[in-house]
Amino acid sequence: MRIFHEKEFPRLLDMLYDSALDPERWQAFLNALPGPFGGAHGILHFYDVATATTPVFQHFGDDPGLNSSYAKHFHSINPYPPARLETIPVGKIIYASDLLDPEIAERTEFYADFMRPQGITTDHLGVSLHNDGYGVTLLSIAPHESVYRSNRETYRRQLALLVPHLMRAIEINRVTTAARTAQRALGTGLDALRLAAFLVDGTGRLLLANRKAEDLLRRDSVLCTDRSKRLRAANCAHNAAFEVAVMRALRRPTALATQPVRLTSSASGRAFVAWAVPMRSEQPNGLNHRSQFMLGLRAEATTVLVLVVAAGCALSIPPEAIQVAFKLSAAEARLVSALIAGRTLAQYARDSGHSRNTVRNQLASALEKTDTRRQVELVAAIVGTLGTLESR
Incomplete structure (x- = not known):
């Protein structure tokens, strides 16, 4: 011995x-x-x-x-x-x-x-x-x-x-292998959509970033990290709204719709749109697709997925594809397509000639049919299945 x-x-x-x-x-x-x-x-x-x-x-x-x-x-x-x-x-x-x-x-x-x-x-x-x-x-x-x-x-x-x-x-x-798997899945899956994707914890601290997200941090100065590695809007005027969006994603939804946040590059002045999407499942039956990325990581760690895209390269998914894939009505699919492209409920109601109540009812029905709880989850679910990026 x-x-x-x-x-x-x-x-x-x-x-x-x-x-x-x-x-x-x-x-x-x-x-x-x-x-x-x-x-x-x-x-x-x-x-x-x-x-x-x-x-x-x-x-x-x-x-x-x-x-x-x-x-x-x-x-x-x-x-x-x-x-x-x-x-x-x-x-x-x-x-x-x-x-x-x-x-x-x-x-x-x-x-x-x-x-x-x-x-x-x-x-x-x-x-x-x-x-x-x-x-x-x-x-x-x-x-x-x-x-x-x-x-x-x-x-x-x-x-x-x-x-x-x-x-x-x-x-x-086990944990490090799961973390590597999460990082590969996050990077590979969302790089295919050409979306910038950041994963942050409950304090806003950056955990993972795909290649497009690293480019935003390094070149475009749309987002940045502070000394505590918390993700922030590079433009101070937009940071309060960005932090509110992340904090809302950590809580259970209190409203039917959560709007994306507009960000501006402090380097070029270009406009970007950001969504804060909860990684946890809102469903009582267990894990959602997003939370599969986090299997094996600390179960108590609340995480948020932040998706960012240039406003000039809005997401474009034809309503017909959405209708067929998710069994929505034609009206619901047109609304969802507009939301994915970055339009608000008020803008869509005005442009389509529908009342705001009608549009809210269509959104509620689309949420129910897609097993999502709020607008950002609906957008993420459909983008994750059908998403392509096209320059307008």
Whole structure:
């Protein structure tokens, strides 16, 4: 244990936290385990609760040929019941014999042709590192039989030292991977629309920005960030209205419609239009499309998506496409098309010859049919499905 404390433990921790931040480094960390763990063989399992299978696993310490045969054959005859993985307390070290009686295990083909040739005992070590009800991450580690019998408690104590760090690394890995996924999804999806998209938290602090948004910050001086990294209108005269729009998006809607905010570039004087869209779902049944970007990030973090487009390049989606895709009436589709193009309810009522009450009723019906709660959500939902940008 002294050598492990002084030499192996710090080295493993260094490799482990590298793996936490870069999933491609996990194999290097796993490959380092056999040395301090008696020439161990092992597997990092990722068990899927819904399918009751382990579709993903990473080996270490095995013969390369047996690795290949495990995936092709032995994985399917592994006698250790995968459903039992759900019941293992997270962080508690167990023995394989807790999952399957050793006498039963030793009568199987899996033991005879896979475990015994590699010196894997029927009471090797295991620990659940993560269990969120949807999946379980389990590390199985089997020091070679020739040294394990006389040093089982030593290896168990060494693994116990690593366990809290392993759990933390898995959690960091999960959150950072989700953050990268969110960033890619946000950037890729909204870059296709050529919209500038900013993601801010409940204090207005900038979390993510796609390429178009970075251009607005860097070149056009439409928005900027302060010392606290809060997103602000670069033109001070427009900042109060911008902050109000973001704060409204954080609260449940109190009015049927929320208007976009007009911004001006302090560099060129060009006009822009911004929408503040809540990322959380307003629906009681669960997640919306936007909130899928945020899976795995802190659940309590309230976030707002700010979409910005130059007023001279207004969004243009034909009413006919909206009517067919969302099963709206022709009148409702014409109204929605106008709103997407940046016109207000009052402007549309005046130009179309309808009363404001009629226009409000049409908007209410369109909101209901599209399962949205307010005008900015309606616009975002339709733009996200059909959106193209055309220069007027």
